[in-house]
Amino acid sequence: MHWAAVAATAVSATLLFGAPADAAAPVVLGGGSGVYVEDLTSSDSVSDCTLTAVGYDNKNQLVGLTAGHCGEVGARVAAEYTRSGGIGVIANKSADMDWAIIVFNPDRVTPTRTVAQSVINSVGAPPQIGENVCKNGRTTGFTCGPVWETKALTFRSQVCANHGDSGAPVLRGDQLVGMVVAGTDFKLGPIDVELPLCEGGGNLIHEPELATNISAVLADIDRNGGAGAGFHVA
Template identity: 30%
Template sequence: MRFIRPAVALVLALVLGAPPGPARAHTQPVSYGDIRGGDTFVVEGKGRCTVAFTVRRGTTGGFLTAGRCGESGDIALTGYGGTPIGVFQASSYPGDDYAWVSLDPGWTPRGTVVALGAERAVRGSAPAAVGASVCQASPVAGWHCGTVQQRNATVSYPDGTVTGLVRTSVCAEPGTWGAPFLSGDQAQGITSGGTDNCATGGSTFFQPVAEALSAYGLTLVTS
């Protein structure tokens, strides 16, 4: 089973165990589904965001997303009023723009990235050089590609300034906070913001994934 994607319903499976005897009935849950980069989730009162990449800290599975998506203790859900996925363990915004969410039991982190049904493997996190090709997996607009234009960029948003970002020629669309950037099969970053849109062009900025992994002592889940 897969985690919810745009226009695709999430299927939850429960197996009911009912041994003989009225006092021994019990419910046995099975897996809720897979979590992949590019899947969407909701934080009540804060809006919809995107899973960037799946991670582990020891035996605990989780995922990275944008820092503005939630704060420590916030609950990530499959949708408004939906099933809980996990809990924000730490978040940094502004200054940085990354956060990590630990998954609840029953959710499985997968080392892939998906956008509108097209799925790609994640094999590592080697950073791409300026001029290299990068692609964003947008849950809104699918795959959009361009090149790395600048590293260590600083962006001033209305609610704060973020440093150490990477500027790309990939066009931006609303609703993509946290969306993953790949270069080939290498994880690059977490979408932070952008200018204009895909009809007029523009730029998108991402937070390098290596910084977030290092900050929280996380390991990238790969295929």
């Protein structure tokens, strides 16, 4: 794996996560929206990540799903493009399956199923080899590519992704099927071939991305219990 570590932005956490103005308008967030996640070890930087989807859990909490390596439990979250703090906090995560649940303040966040070109209407079964899938990330945007390896919990595809796209939804049409977690070498039999990072749509030769099957992620969240259990798209 090449970039399971998230991108970092130099920004004052004090300014970003200060108490929001009472009259601040809610931010609209969904799968593909960029977020800043508080670094609990530093007040001078935050992690850049992408939301997989926004929905409700079995306690009717408004929650967002992203990659687990984006931050630790207790880390506060801000919307990237509006720099709106006070919107939520990471309340649950798994390092093994690399997922994190953000509990949002429903007065500060309006959920959406549509972000740019991506629409999430349902959760789908894992993709098959040869299928075309698309991802929507805060760094490289909406890109598509074929699936060329599938496993019980993960799949690899040639969608373009890079630092900050961690957590990005992987879609089959309007079905959410995966979550971007890392970039990987291209495997040619027993040989690992290192390819360049993808810089955006139009890059034809770049390293593959690794995604977790969203069905496996949601099942693990349910087994774990707590915030996010029973997740369904808002």
